[in-house]
Amino acid sequence: MWGVKLRYNSEVGLARQIYSSFKQQILTGRFPEGEVLPSTRELAKGLGVSRNTVCEAYDMLWTEGFIISRQGASSRVAEGLHITPGNTEHKKERKKEHNPIVWDFKTGQPDLSLFPWKLWSKMINNAASCLPAQQLGYSGPRGYEPLCEEIAGWLLRSRSMEVQPGDIYITSGATQALHLLVDILNKDKFSFVLENPSHPGIRTVIEDRGYPLQWMATDNQGADVSTIQDNKLSAIYVTPSHQFPLGGILPAGRRAELIRLACDNNCYIIEDDYDSEFRYSGSPISPIYSMDFSHVVYVGTFSKTMFPALRIGFVILPGKLQEKWEHGRNYLDVQNSILEQVALTEFLHSRKMDKHIQRMRRVYGEKRKILLSSVEHTFGSLVKPWGDASGLHLSLQFPGITFGREFISECRNAGIRIATVIQYCSTADKHMDKLLLGYGHLTHVQIEEGIRALYRVWEEYYC
Amino acid sequence: MWGVKLRYNSEVGLARQIYSSFKQQILTGRFPEGEVLPSTRELAKGLGVSRNTVCEAYDMLWTEGFIISRQGASSRVAEGLHITPGNTEHKKERKKEHNPIVWDFKTGQPDLSLFPWKLWSKMINNAASCLPAQQLGYSGPRGYEPLCEEIAGWLLRSRSMEVQPGDIYITSGATQALHLLVDILNKDKFSFVLENPSHPGIRTVIEDRGYPLQWMATDNQGADVSTIQDNKLSAIYVTPSHQFPLGGILPAGRRAELIRLACDNNCYIIEDDYDSEFRYSGSPISPIYSMDFSHVVYVGTFSKTMFPALRIGFVILPGKLQEKWEHGRNYLDVQNSILEQVALTEFLHSRKMDKHIQRMRRVYGEKRKILLSSVEHTFGSLVKPWGDASGLHLSLQFPGITFGREFISECRNAGIRIATVIQYCSTADKHMDKLLLGYGHLTHVQIEEGIRALYRVWEEYYC
Numbered sequence: 010m011w012g013v014k015l016r017y018n019s020e021v022g023l024a025r026q027i028y029s030s031f032k033q034q035i036l037t038g039r040f041p042e043g044e045v046l047p048s049t050r051e052l053a054k055g056l057g058v059s060r061n062t063v064c065e066a067y068d069m070l071w072t073e074g075f076i077i078s079r080q081g082a083s084s085r086v087a088e089g090l091h092i093t094p095g096n097t098e099h100k101k102e103r104k105k106e107h108n109p110i111v112w113d114f115k116t117g118q119p120d121l122s123l124f125p126w127k128l129w130s131k132m133i134n135n136a137a138s139c140l141p142a143q144q145l146g147y148s149g150p151r152g153y154e155p156l157c158e159e160i161a162g163w164l165l166r167s168r169s170m171e172v173q174p175g176d177i178y179i180t181s182g183a184t185q186a187l188h189l190l191v192d193i194l195n196k197d198k199f200s201f202v203l204e205n206p207s208h209p210g211i212r213t214v215i216e217d218r219g220y221p222l223q224w225m226a227t228d229n230q231g232a233d234v235s236t237i238q239d240n241k242l243s244a245i246y247v248t249p250s251h252q253f254p255l256g257g258i259l260p261a262g263r264r265a266e267l268i269r270l271a272c273d274n275n276c277y278i279i280e281d282d283y284d285s286e287f288r289y290s291g292s293p294i295s296p297i298y299s300m301d302f303s304h305v306v307y308v309g310t311f312s313k314t315m316f317p318a319l320r321i322g323f324v325i326l327p328g329k330l331q332e333k334w335e336h337g338r339n340y341l342d343v344q345n346s347i348l349e350q351v352a353l354t355e356f357l358h359s360r361k362m363d364k365h366i367q368r369m370r371r372v373y374g375e376k377r378k379i380l381l382s383s384v385e386h387t388f389g390s391l392v393k394p395w396g397d398a399s400g401l402h403l404s405l406q407f408p409g410i411t412f413g414r415e416f417i418s419e420c421r422n423a424g425i426r427i428a429t430v431i432q433y434c435s436t437a438d439k440h441m442d443k444l445l446l447g448y449g450h451l452t453h454v455q456i457e458e459g460i461r462a463l464y465r466v467w468e469e470y471y472c
Numbered sequence: 473m474w475g476v477k478l479r480y481n482s483e484v485g486l487a488r489q490i491y492s493s494f495k496q497q498i499l500t501g502r503f504p505e506g507e508v509l510p511s512t513r514e515l516a517k518g519l520g521v522s523r524n525t526v527c528e529a530y531d532m533l534w535t536e537g538f539i540i541s542r543q544g545a546s547s548r549v550a551e552g553l554h555i556t557p558g559n560t561e562h563k564k565e566r567k568k569e570h571n572p573i574v575w576d577f578k579t580g581q582p583d584l585s586l587f588p589w590k591l592w593s594k595m596i597n598n599a600a601s602c603l604p605a606q607q608l609g610y611s612g613p614r615g616y617e618p619l620c621e622e623i624a625g626w627l628l629r630s631r632s633m634e635v636q637p638g639d640i641y642i643t644s645g646a647t648q649a650l651h652l653l654v655d656i657l658n659k660d661k662f663s664f665v666l667e668n669p670s671h672p673g674i675r676t677v678i679e680d681r682g683y684p685l686q687w688m689a690t691d692n693q694g695a696d697v698s699t700i701q702d703n704k705l706s707a708i709y710v711t712p713s714h715q716f717p718l719g720g721i722l723p724a725g726r727r728a729e730l731i732r733l734a735c736d737n738n739c740y741i742i743e744d745d746y747d748s749e750f751r752y753s754g755s756p757i758s759p760i761y762s763m764d765f766s767h768v769v770y771v772g773t774f775s776k777t778m779f780p781a782l783r784i785g786f787v788i789l790p791g792k793l794q795e796k797w798e799h800g801r802n803y804l805d806v807q808n809s810i811l812e813q814v815a816l817t818e819f820l821h822s823r824k825m826d827k828h829i830q831r832m833r834r835v836y837g838e839k840r841k842i843l844l845s846s847v848e849h850t851f852g853s854l855v856k857p858w859g860d861a862s863g864l865h866l867s868l869q870f871p872g873i874t875f876g877r878e879f880i881s882e883c884r885n886a887g888i889r890i891a892t893v894i895q896y897c898s899t900a901d902k903h904m905d906k907l908l909l910g911y912g913h914l915t916h917v918q919i920e921e922g923i924r925a926l927y928r929v930w931e932e933y934y935c
Contacts, residue, residue: 073757
């Protein structure tokens with residue numbers, strides 16, 4: 010009957026089904042313009058539905074301009090509605106299947122099995138049952154103020170950082186902070202400076218935007234500021250507490266040099282402090298921000314201390330950047346969701362965060378020891394660990410070896426996911442003898458077995 | 473004693489206090505380079521703390537490169553550490569104080585007092601107590617798959633939209649979707665087309681990026697596609713279900729014309745469906761997406777149906793755009809937080825969303841009636857309401873009147889927040905006789921009093 014096939018067990022109402030069917034036939038040209046539609050009475054009888062249902066369907070067609078005149082014998086198809094349906098392909102090609110990953114040395118993964126989920130769930134419940142009413146609508150790009158205050162207190166306790174809570178802006182993780190900062194700090198024809206090697210996150214944003222980029226050489230003490238060539242700078246991005254991926258701590262002398270450079274050239278330092286909580290010998294490294302907060306934008310995240318899917322981080326902004334940030338965030342995604350901000354406030358206020366970090370520092374320190382002793386036991390003097398004893402990853406130097414894609418792919422075939430340092434470099438002329446191992450999320454057994462598996466591939470490939 | 477003032481009731485440990493104090497004095501030059509520090513024994517005695525505490529402080533200074541040699545009599549300040557402290561101003565100027573807002577006709581505000589908070593809190597609790605383990609780390613830019621499936625089902629039930637769940641991507645609200653789409657769809661030297669007037673969200677992103685922009689005229693039927701001048705198009709942005717701010721429904725003929733234009737010029741239509749759930753006479757308007765999904769990117773949000781601080785929306789992407797979107801989102805903020813996605817899945821699955829929307833449609837419909845009758849009662853024939861009976865705002869035409877900033881500011885002084893349509897226009901030559909009133913969040917009394925208050929200002933100003 011007029012191409013309409015009614016499904017009686019559908020959640021889509023009958024009127025809407027009639028409407029959809031007619032619309033489709035008008036658009037494809039099966040009902041050409043000017044065509045007279047059946048009267049509501051006739052169609053109702055033919056389909057075995059009430060006349061009201063048909064009237065409702067015709068009303069929808071009329072409101073949206075598919076037919077002229079609303080009801081009865083004289084309803085006609087409106088003009089100019091025939092469209093050629095576009096190509097309806099769906100991109101659903103997925104990457105080809107690999108062997109399963111058995112030993113995953115991916116970096117930046119915390120151990121989620123030891124997070125106090127029950128406690129967190131309780132804090133979420135508390136937050137959900139008393140969400141502050143004025144925070145349920147749009148509350149703007151700054152973030153939940155009590156959370157900013159708790160973060161300020163926590164930074165003071167853990168890193169001697171003295172921060173005005175009003176300078177702290179909540180973000181959806183560090184990635185968002187870096188994304189927004191690139192747009193805010195860019196100056197026409199000036200360049201961003203990155204460490205070589207460095208994390209691809211900020212690099213990709215800068216390249217996607219087409220902004221100029223230059224590199225600082227990096228050694229086992231972190232970035233070498235003196236290798237900056239061009240002084241027309243938009244910003245300098247550094248990971249001073251634990252260089253990613255090499256692991257060095259930037260010494261005070263280089264920090265001071267960096268600050269002088271930023272002052273002289275009127276640019277900002279982006280300090281990405283992604284995992285300095287986890288330092289296994291001695292106290293957490295104090296950030297550059299504590300040395301000069303007028304030229305430093307500090308980026309922090311709870312992805313490693315809490316869990317990645319929380320999507321909460323923060324940025325500490327000099328006064329001059331705050332207006333630009335608020336504008337940018339307003340048109341990026343307005344603000345963070347409120348619920349988890351409230352729960353995190355309680356998690357910090359009750360010092361559960363301090364406790365959790367203390368515990369995880371022991372756990373990760375232990376894992377690191379296991380990793381180092383496995384490496385030493387398996388590879389002996391062939392390998393030298395790099396960097397400071399902190400964070401959730403380790404870079405290993407194999408003097409005399411050059412690692413390439415083929416080796417990584419051999420590892421992958423053997424069920425090992427591992428990265429080379431060269432993947433993070435701007436050019437393939439340095440650090441070619443280094444591998445990068447994330448271990449935070451692995452069990453002791455996985456670490457030991459993984460290193461033995463790595464040795465087997467390495468032996469076959471290089472010996 | 474060496475400028476160190478210890479606070480014993482502080483949560484910052486004594487060693488960290490000593491470290492901070494020395495660091496500060498080194499950076500400001502009070503301890504110049506080469507200066508010999510007191511021995512650990514001497515300082516411990518002087519400060520009345522254990523020698524271990526001082527050793528720990530010296531260790532931190534040594535690790536970070538502030539002093540040379542670790543302990544004892546020969547510790548010296550390292551070279552090149554003196555920096556001139558930057559300007560430490562904090563931008564804390566806030567906008568000047570106004571009278572309090574008594575009647576707030578702001579647009580886009582749902583009535584949060586009627587949201588089923590208890591039920592939602594229960595669903596949050598359920599979600600928090602059984603968060604899916606594989607979703608706690610980084611799970612990528614697509615979003616929680618069961619949520620995409622529930623959204624597909626809901627779109628079918630409520631709008632006859634047939635959508636592949638795999639084409640749905642979860643976003644942090646519609647703002648994020650528009651932000652990302654502008655970058656993805658931009659073609660060099662091609663322009664974006666916006667409705668005139670339109671919401672400033674996407675316009676600001678396009679202008680901030682410096683991309684070319686052109687305008688379509690808009691009347692009481694929505695955008696007039698025939699007014700597009702230049703056919704080199706990056707994308708066309710429309711609000712066809714309820715034009716913002718004028719309120720028209722785009723008729724099928726114009727929709728078909730729009731699709732033909734997009735096909736012919738190989739560009740995309742961005743369909744922003746921000747509040748079509750709330751239609752008070754007849755069924756929700758079916759989106760353009762249902763007519764041709766190969767050239768339409770559909771943007772949806774839960775900010776109005778749920779609450780703004782939830783920060784969950786979605787976008788339906790043609791296959792060709794999915795890879796670009798995933799790349800963009802990966803480097804924007806990776807993904808949404810997981811918890812509320814899980815709870816929202818349950819809210820949709822249990823049909824609580826359908827129920828809530830049904831209820832709110834009645835509530836908002838009632839408020840709209842009150843608003844219209846208040847306006848009619850107070851202004852009589854001086855005013856003509858515009859647009860379709862749907863959404864959370866209404867535009868009112870005052871034939872013969874030209875509204876400007878001064879009138880808005882007079883209203884503000886009288887405690888009324890209200891907008892003109894002209895604020896949303898590209899040029900000040902059309903729609904100058906219209907005001908824009910959001911009413912979703914107001915009580916009946918607030919609406920009635922607000923209209924009376926508006927009349928008093930209007931009378932004084934224009935009569």
